[in-house]
Amino acid sequence: MSAADAAGASLVGVVLVSHSGPVADSVAALARGLAGADAGAPVASAGGTPDGGLGTSSELIAEAARSVDRGAGVALLVDLGSAVLTVKALIAEGDELPEGSRLVDAPFVEGAVAAVVTASTGADLDAVAAAAGEAYGYRKE
Amino acid sequence: MSETALDAAFFVRWMTAAAAAVDREAERLTELDSAIGDADHGTNMQRGFAAVVKALTEGEAPATPGAVLTAAGRQLISSVGGAAGPLYGTLLRRAGKALGDAAQVSAEELRAGLSAGVDAVGQLGGSAPGDKTMLDALVPGVAALETSFEAAAAAAGDGAVATVPLQARKGRASYLGERSIGHEDPGAASSALLLAALAEVAA
Numbered sequence: 001m002s003a004a005d006a007a008g009a010s011l012v013g014v015v016l017v018s019h020s021g022p023v024a025d026s027v028a029a030l031a032r033g034l035a036g037a038d039a040g041a042p043v044a045s046a047g048g049t050p051d052g053g054l055g056t057s058s059e060l061i062a063e064a065a066r067s068v069d070r071g072a073g074v075a076l077l078v079d080l081g082s083a084v085l086t087v088k089a090l091i092a093e094g095d096e097l098p099e100g101s102r103l104v105d106a107p108f109v110e111g112a113v114a115a116v117v118t119a120s121t122g123a124d125l126d127a128v129a130a131a132a133g134e135a136y137g138y139r140k141e
Numbered sequence: 142m143s144e145t146a147l148d149a150a151f152f153v154r155w156m157t158a159a160a161a162a163v164d165r166e167a168e169r170l171t172e173l174d175s176a177i178g179d180a181d182h183g184t185n186m187q188r189g190f191a192a193v194v195k196a197l198t199e200g201e202a203p204a205t206p207g208a209v210l211t212a213a214g215r216q217l218i219s220s221v222g223g224a225a226g227p228l229y230g231t232l233l234r235r236a237g238k239a240l241g242d243a244a245q246v247s248a249e250e251l252r253a254g255l256s257a258g259v260d261a262v263g264q265l266g267g268s269a270p271g272d273k274t275m276l277d278a279l280v281p282g283v284a285a286l287e288t289s290f291e292a293a294a295a296a297a298g299d300g301a302v303a304t305v306p307l308q309a310r311k312g313r314a315s316y317l318g319e320r321s322i323g324h325e326d327p328g329a330a331s332s333a334l335l336l337a338a339l340a341e342v343a344a
Contacts, residue, residue: 053222054179055223058218058219058226058227059219081312081313082223082225082226085228085265085266086218086226088227089231089265092231092265093234
């Protein structure tokens with residue numbers, strides 16, 4: 001789907017999964033902010049455990065994915081260890097996440113910005129995943 | 142190995158015994174995890190297995206061995222909160238799926254099912270024996286199920302102890318490099334508890 005087709009069509013949703021609630025929330029705010037005020041792509045954060053501790057909650061992740069699902073797929077970006085494993089296990093489970101949910105291999109912060117900006121143009125899930133993954137190629141020294 | 146037929150009730154007893162063992166040893170698991178991890182393995186496992194027991198004993202219990210393990214795996218994924226959740230959840234769920242919907246399974250079918258679960262854990266974590274993970278207890282433990290439940294428990298226990306001199310290559314402990322040497326892996330320790338609980342209920 002091209003950006004021109006995007007009007008009226010569904011946008012890819014983005015879920016940010018971190019061990020920490022504040023990290024997930026802040027990266028979501030950063031990505032929304034850098035994507036521009038009119039950015040339409042739905043973004044949700046799923047950080048920490050339901051009681052506010054550090055860790056990963058499959059319930060919070062599934063809830064976040066459902067909340068951003070517009071029928072065009074959901075890109076899940078993750079930070080460390082159990083965030084990676086929990087999303088992989090949820091995808092293997094098959095029926096916990098909306099159809100078209102994908103774990104995107106990308107750096108968390110940079111990938112989130114790239115994913116949200118790209119999704120906001122109406123790009124499809126492949127393009128969103130590719131843009132987020134390309135963020136690995138940006139060297140800092 | 143004997144021709145014992147194992148039914149759903151046996152599997153519920155196994156999960157209940159595993160929960161009791163995790164309760165009993167939670168402090169030790171957390172102590173091991175404070176040396177090379179983030180010091181929450183005991184409490185995470187306690188929370189996970191408490192949810193397993195609750196799901197299996199309140200209301201209608203699953204009717205087949207496969208359904209018991211699948212339900213237990215699902216609870217672990219959703220309630221542990223750390224990496225152990227998806228790893229143990231995958232182990233039990235994959236084993237449960239391998240057992241299918243048979244009302245009873247043989248010990249050999251259980252071994253084959255757990256073996257499929259162990260393979261899935263290795264795939265999920267991208268790990269192999271020698272990486273200082275739960276696989277160092279599970280792989281020899283499940284292989285020894287060919288002999289007996291007691292042999293499996295002993296092999297898993299030995300496997301856990303054998304992680305002490307290893308350097309961690311997976312998870313948070315891997316960031317410690319050589320400083321991870323000299324400590325038993327908490328995941329291997331809890332895996333040994335799981336197989337010890339199996340031997341306990343089979344005795």
